[in-house]
Amino acid sequence: MKTYVGIDPGVNGALCVIWGDNTIDAYKCPNTASKMATNATRAAFTFGTNYGTWLGVLASNNIDPLLILPKQWQSVYTKFGKLPKDYVEKKRKLKIIAQTFVKFNVTLITADSILIAKYLTHNIKNRKENIHERKRISQDKRKGKKKTD
Numbered sequence: 001m002k003t004y005v006g007i008d009p010g011v012n013g014a015l016c017v018i019w020g021d022n023t024i025d026a027y028k029c030p031n032t033a034s035k036m037a038t039n040a041t042r043a044a045f046t047f048g049t050n051y052g053t054w055l056g057v058l059a060s061n062n063i064d065p066l067l068i069l070p071k072q073w074q075s076v077y078t079k080f081g082k083l084p085k086d087y088v089e090k091k092r093k094l095k096i097i098a099q100t101f102v103k104f105n106v107t108l109i110t111a112d113s114i115l116i117a118k119y120l121t122h123n124i125k126n127r128k129e130n131i132h133e134r135k136r137i138s139q140d141k142r143k144g145k146k147k148t149d
Helices: 040-060 070-080 087-099 111-143
Strands: 004-008 014-018 024-028
Touching: 004 111, 014 111, 024 111, 070 087, 070 111, 087 111
Parallel strands: none
Antiparallel strands: 004 014, 014 024
């Protein structure tokens, strides 16, 4: 049984764990970076600091992270309707979507990490199946076999 971890490394980020028995826990990250980002440069630095901290934590525990862009994981949830362009409205919509997956109260802070972890549960399985299929096709090509459906 696999455990999946979704990490939102932002200043108001969170960590979500989907355990092997499919129970889900989410935790607000104790980030210490300043929340007083008043310009893009300072905001980018703060995000980078938190992101780097998470990479260090994962590396020190011999965990190889799968890095996923927001555009990737958010695109899966368009089945719940188009996500608003406005940042605040988008965050509210993502919170509502995340609430459909858990029994505890989702916050704006924990919503992204929950949706990232849920994205992983479905896409890691599909990704591995695709990798195995590509390997099989590659081996068949080397042996001179044609793909049959």
